[in-house]
Amino acid sequence: MEQIMPxxxxxxxxxxxxxxYINNLADEVLKHYDFSVKSMxxxxxxxxxxxxxxxxxxxAGPKSLKLLHRRPTRSLFSLGAQNYLVHVQxxxxxxxxxxxxxxxxxEAGGKLWFxxxxxxxxxxxxxxLEGAKLLCAALGEFHRLSKGYVPPAxxxxxxxxxxxxxxxxxxxxxxxxxxNIALAYSEMPASSHLLNVVDLFEEQAxxxxxxxxxxxxxxxxxxxxxxxxxxxxxxxxxxxxxxPNGMWIIDLDGVAYDIPIRDLRKLITGTMADLYRWDxxxxxxxxxxxxxxxPISPELYDLLxxxxxxxxxxxxxIKEVVYEPxxxxxxVTSSMIQTIVDTDQTKWPVLEEIKDDWK
Amino acid sequence: MICTEKLPVPPVLGGAIQTYISGVLPYxxxxxxxxxxxxxDPSLPDQxxxxxxxxxxxxxxxxxxxxxxxxxxxxxxxxDLIHIFNRPLLxxxxxxxxxxxxxxxxxxxxxxxxxxxxxxEAKAALNEVTNIVTVSNYVGDVIRGLYPQESAGKLTTIxxxxxxxxxxxxNDPKMQKIRNQIRKEHGLENKTxxxxxGRVSQNKGVDRLVRAIPALSKKHKDLALVIVGSNWFSxxxxxxxxxxxxxxxxxxxxxxxxxxxxxxxxxxxxFAAADLFVCTSIWQEPLARxxxxxxxxxxPIVTTARGGNPEVIEAGGNGLVVENPEDPNCFEEKVAAILxxxxxxxxxxxxxxxxAVTKYNWERVGNEVLRVWGRRASTR
Numbered sequence: 256m257e258q259i260m261p262x263x264x265x266x267x268x269x270x271x272x273x274x275x276y277i278n279n280l281a282d283e284v285l286k287h288y289d290f291s292v293k294s295m296x297x298x299x300x301x302x303x304x305x306x307x308x309x310x311x312x313x314x315a316g317p318k319s320l321k322l323l324h325r326r327p328t329r330s331l332f333s334l335g336a337q338n339y340l341v342h343v344q345x346x347x348x349x350x351x352x353x354x355x356x357x358x359x360x361x362e363a364g365g366k367l368w369f370x371x372x373x374x375x376x377x378x379x380x381x382x383x384l385e386g387a388k389l390l391c392a393a394l395g396e397f398h399r400l401s402k403g404y405v406p407p408a409x410x411x412x413x414x415x416x417x418x419x420x421x422x423x424x425x426x427x428x429x430x431x432x433x434x435n436i437a438l439a440y441s442e443m444p445a446s447s448h449l450l451n452v453v454d455l456f457e458e459q460a461x462x463x464x465x466x467x468x469x470x471x472x473x474x475x476x477x478x479x480x481x482x483x484x485x486x487x488x489x490x491x492x493x494x495x496x497x498x499p500n501g502m503w504i505i506d507l508d509g510v511a512y513d514i515p516i517r518d519l520r521k522l523i524t525g526t527m528a529d530l531y532r533w534d535x536x537x538x539x540x541x542x543x544x545x546x547x548x549x550p551i552s553p554e555l556y557d558l559l560x561x562x563x564x565x566x567x568x569x570x571x572x573i574k575e576v577v578y579e580p581x582x583x584x585x586x587v588t589s590s591m592i593q594t595i596v597d598t599d600q601t602k603w604p605v606l607e608e609i610k611d612d613w614k
Numbered sequence: 615m616i617c618t619e620k621l622p623v624p625p626v627l628g629g630a631i632q633t634y635i636s637g638v639l640p641y642x643x644x645x646x647x648x649x650x651x652x653x654x655d656p657s658l659p660d661q662x663x664x665x666x667x668x669x670x671x672x673x674x675x676x677x678x679x680x681x682x683x684x685x686x687x688x689x690x691x692x693x694d695l696i697h698i699f700n701r702p703l704l705x706x707x708x709x710x711x712x713x714x715x716x717x718x719x720x721x722x723x724x725x726x727x728x729x730x731x732x733x734x735e736a737k738a739a740l741n742e743v744t745n746i747v748t749v750s751n752y753v754g755d756v757i758r759g760l761y762p763q764e765s766a767g768k769l770t771t772i773x774x775x776x777x778x779x780x781x782x783x784x785n786d787p788k789m790q791k792i793r794n795q796i797r798k799e800h801g802l803e804n805k806t807x808x809x810x811x812g813r814v815s816q817n818k819g820v821d822r823l824v825r826a827i828p829a830l831s832k833k834h835k836d837l838a839l840v841i842v843g844s845n846w847f848s849x850x851x852x853x854x855x856x857x858x859x860x861x862x863x864x865x866x867x868x869x870x871x872x873x874x875x876x877x878x879x880x881x882x883x884x885f886a887a888a889d890l891f892v893c894t895s896i897w898q899e900p901l902a903r904x905x906x907x908x909x910x911x912x913x914p915i916v917t918t919a920r921g922g923n924p925e926v927i928e929a930g931g932n933g934l935v936v937e938n939p940e941d942p943n944c945f946e947e948k949v950a951a952i953l954x955x956x957x958x959x960x961x962x963x964x965x966x967x968x969x970a971v972t973k974y975n976w977e978r979v980g981n982e983v984l985r986v987w988g989r990r991a992s993t994r
Contacts, residue, residue, distance in 0.1 A: 328676075417729075428816070432858045435825065439865040577857040 259322070259364035261305040271297035273307055277364070281309065281320065284361045284368045287354040290315040305366070310373060317373035318352055323366055323508055330367040331410035334359050336401065336485055336510045337371075344400040347393075347503040349374050374503050377496040384537055387526055388544035390495045391519065393502035394487070395548030398515040401484035414512035415486065416476050423464040426570050430457035433573055436580050443584035448592045449573070455596075456566035463565045470561055471554035475514060486513035490522060516555055519545050520562040528568050531598055533605040539612065556613035564606055569595050615697045616688075616704060617652035619680035622671065626657055628878035630774070630903050631699050631722050634749075634979070637775050641980025642987070643667050651687055653680060677703070685711045695987055698743075702731050705739035718986060720747045723900040726757050733760075740764035745986045747772050750901035750922025770986055773926065775976040776906035781882045783912030783967055789886040796887040800871045805838035806953065809888035809913065811881065811904050814843040816855045817897035819918075824862045824870075825942035826949065834953050837868045842884045844875040885911035890952060890959070893917040896939045901925060906974045909966035914959050916948045926974070932966035 257276050264272065285292055290313040298319075299308040306324030310317065323330040338359065340346040351359050352370040360369040380386035406412055415422075434453045437446040476483075487494070488509040495504050523541055527533045542559070545551065551559070572591060576583045617623050618631055625632035635650065642648065648667050653674025654660055660671045672683035681704060688696065689711035697718045698704050702725055705717060719739075726736055740746070740761055746768045748754035754769040784793035797803050812818045820841060831837050841863070863870045876884060885891070891908035893915065901922030908915050909926070915933030917923045924935045934948040952959050 429854070432821075432854075435821075436858065436861055439862055574854065577854050577861055578852075580861050 257364060259305050259324075259366045261324075262302045264302045271300060272302075273297060273300060277307065277322065280363045281322070281368070284363050285311075285320065285370075287356070287358075287361045288313075288352065288370060289355050290318075295320070311370070315352075317375060319349070319371050319373050320368065321371070321508070322368050325508065326411065327362060327365070327367045328409065328411035329413060330360070330508070332406045332413045333508045333510050334367070334369060335406045335410055336404050337507050339404045340397075340400055340507075343403075346397065346400045347498070347501055348397075348507065349503070349505060374498050374505070377498040377503060377505075379492050379496055380502075382492070382529075384540060386492075387522075387537065387541050389497070389502060390490075390492070390522060391541045391544035392548045393495050393504060394490055394518055394522065395545040396502075397487065397504050398484050398518070399549040401510070401515070403481050404485060405481060412480075412512070413510070414480055415517075416480055416483065416512050416514065419472060419514075420464065420467060423460060423467055423565065426565065427457060427460045427464060429570065429574060430460060433576055436576055437584070440580045440584055443580065444586050445584040445588040445592060448589045449576075449584070452569075452592060452596055456569045459564065459566045460570075463561060466561045466564070467558075470557055472514075472558060475554060475558065480512035483512060483514050485510040486515040487518050490518045491525060514555070514558065516551070516559050517562065520559060520567070523563065524567045527602070528598060531594065532601040533598070535605045535608050538605055539609055542609075542612075551613070553613045560606060560610055563602075566599070568598065615648060615650045615699065616684055616701075616708070617650065617699050618701055619653055619674040619677050621653070622655035622658055622674075623650055623652045623669070624658075625878065626655065631720075633903065634720075634722075634774050635699065637777070637976040638980040638983050639667055640665070641977055642983055645984065646987075649691070649693070651684060677701075681707055684708065688712045688715075697983075697987070700725055702726055702736060702739045705742050706735065709742045716990075717743045718745045718747065719743045720749075721753050721757065722749050723753065724756065724898075726760055728760075737761060737764045740768070743768065745770060745989060747983065747986055749774055750925050752898070752922035752925065753900045770982075772979060772982045772986070773901070773974060774903060774906060775974050775979040776903075776910045776970055778910040778967070778970045778975065781885055781907050781910035781970070783963065784886040784888070785912075786886075789883075792883050793886045796883060800840075801869050802838050802840075802871065802887065805836050805869065806834065806890070807838050807840055807888045808890050808892055808949065809840045809842065809884065809908075810892055810894060811842040811884065811907075812893070812895075812902065814841065814856050814859055815853070817895065817899075818843075819894035819896040819939055821855075821859050821862060821894075822896070822939060822942045823892050823894045823945055824859060824866065826945040827866050827868060829943075829946045830949055830953075831866070831868050833950060837953075838871065839863070839866070839868060840871045840873070840884065840888060842873045842876055842881065882907070882911065885913065888913055890949065891915050891933075892945065892949065893923060894939060894945065895920050895923060897921070899923055906970060909974065910970035912963040912967040914952050914962035915966060916945065916952065926969075928965070928969075930962075932962050932969055 259277060262274050293312040295309045295311045297307060298310050301324055304324040307322045309320040311320055337348060337351055340348045341350045349371040353359060354361060360367045380389045430453055433449060437449040440446050489506060494506045495502055523538055615635060621627050621629040621632050623632045624636050643666055650667060650669050652671055654671040658671060662669050674680040684704060685707045688708055693712060693715050695716045696708055696712060699720045700722045741764055748771050751771050754771055757765050758769060782789045810820050810823055814820055827839060885907055891913040893902060893904060895918050897920060899921035905915060905926050909932060915927060917927055918936045918939035927933045927935050929935060934951060936944045936948050938944050
């Protein structure tokens with residue numbers, strides 16, 4: 256059988272293009288299920304990784320079909336988590352639909368596929384502070400309920416728990432890559448802007464690593480994986496939505512053991528980037544909403560402060576420079592760098608203001 | 615001899631450990647009846663006898679599956695001596711399956727580190743083995759540092775070897791044609807070719823060499839860089855690091871040839887086509903095989919003072935050692951030192967070739983393994 260590989264996308268192609276052999280595999284996979292498919296449409300693809308999601312209309316109601324791009328043993332970890340959250344913890348997470356043989360997934364083309372209930376209706380929360388608080392509360396709930404998960408024996412255990420220092424080191428290291436690329440491509444418009452600010456952000460990252468190593472991090476991780484539960488890793492306005500009986504969390508395929516407050520950090524920094532400025536009230540209220548569903552200890556609050564102080568937005572937006580610097584380092588990137596720097600300047604007073612909230 | 619769960623023996627898919635085992639078998643097999651237990655592969659039968667060596671192949675890839683298969687096989691057969699390669703985690707299961715066999719353990723990298731094996735199990739495993747063979751003093755020193763008591767008196771370094779009939783200098787009659795052909799094909803005629811061979815990954819540090827090139831090419835005319843390494847044109851994933859190195863390489867004013875993955879049985883051709891070998895590792899590397907291959911190919915070597923790498927360099931003899939590989943200027947300095955004295959450069963290559971032939975040959979490795987097998991523990 257043909258093995259599933261990432262596929263190329265060209266500009267004139269339909270954004271939901273999927274190679275024929277994968278569509279054929281999807282048809283084969285669906286034969287394992289006890290429903291008939293009335294229609295199916297592609298809703299997302301990850302062509303560069305070899306993944307896809309379809310929405311199905313079936314004789315048993317709407318479902319999703321997912322082709323998981325990760326290694327099958329890795330996918331077993333996230334499928335186990337989804338089952339744990341649904342069946343043990345009764346979380347608002349889509350239940351997995353089993354095959355005729357009672358299996359959670361079908362293996363085809365060297366990857367795992369699974370069907371889950373399509374929850375309807377699901378609506379994004381409002382893009383304001385109230386919406387943000389709903390997202391934070393749902394996230395805290397998710398983290399709390401994910402505690403105690405033990406993956407099935409065949410699964411590859413996915414954990415980022417010990418990796419914080421390595422991640423911070425990676426950010427520091429890549430700042431040097433950004434600098435070297437900008438030096439090599441000095442004729443590009445954004446290179447001088449990048450060179451002007453990279454030292455600043457590199458210093459922030461170095462300071463972050465120092466603070467991390469001096470913090471309670473190393474004691475906190477001693478509690479172990481199951482104590483902390485799972486980080487979602489891709490949480491935001493689309494993967495947390497309002498539905499029947501409250502907020503639902505979807506797309507759990509990237510879950511990993513971690514000190515999961517990292518999801519909250521990402522949500523806060525992303526939200527502040529959308530506002531183009533840091534806002535004390537928003538940050539405080541978001542943290543509080545999370546705290547109400549998954550209490551934050553003073554040590555954990557300290558860790559959150561350290562993670563918020565990392566040059567997250569700069570790193571996230573610039574790291575692509577290594578791919579095609581001759582395109583990336585254009586005027587658009589120059590102004591993006593300016594926006595990041597301006598937003599970053601509003602961050603420090605906010606962090607200063609809230610740093611003692613948990614003392 | 616028990617291989618790891620990763621790659622099959624013979625090394626049809628490459629691999630340092632697999633190469634090592636295949637290298638010593640002709641010498642240790644003469645006086646012993648040997649079974650090589652390893653993983654199955656579609657291209658190889660599950661059982662065969664080649665030149666008196668019995669190969670048994672069981673499902674691998676996933677450690678737990680392999681471990682259980684190893685236990686079952688060992689329990690249902692009789693062995694006086696069991697030599698486990700690079701998997702301290704196999705020692706206790708093997709001991710349970712073979713209570714009376716003597717166990718030797720070969721260590722090729724950091725598998726004794728606490729995140730790879732819990733300290734209690736590591737100690738118990740060390741207590742069960744009679745001898746521990748390491749591929750460099752560095753690997754042995756790390757184990758000694760972690761478990762001084764349990765490893766005491768058991769550690770022996772046996773440097774690996776190279777087939778110097780396959781890896782040959784570019785001026786060898788057997789290689790001249792292929793050297794010229796490769797150089798012509800890739801626009802390297804009349805160039806001084808600097809070779810890197812290894813994974814294009816952050817810890818192997820080839821970006822430092824790329825960054826040293828602009829200054830080098832100012833001083834030395836007609837340089838070219840060849841990067842032989844996987845992870846470059848891999849269709850699956852272009853890592854951020856590969857992209858970074860590519861972006862830097864694109865801006866160099868000398869020819870840069872990137873080969874992508876080269877079949878293990880063709881790699882000697884690239885060594886023969888080169889003039890100078892540079893290893894840029896910035897991690898504590900056990901001791902990379904490429905050093906032996908470069909020596910056999912008669913190339914002067916610039917390597918880094920990391921892990922076991924400098925152990926095979928006689929400073930000024932067969933190469934030079936970069937003390938601070940984080941800094942591209944240090945590569946520039948050492949590479950320039952070699953390039954600026956062609957006579958010395960030639961001598962270094964010859965010294966490397968001579969070391970490969972006389973010292974880093976498989977017969978010596980085989981004899982040293984035999985000596986270890988013959989040695990009994992003083993304390994047990």
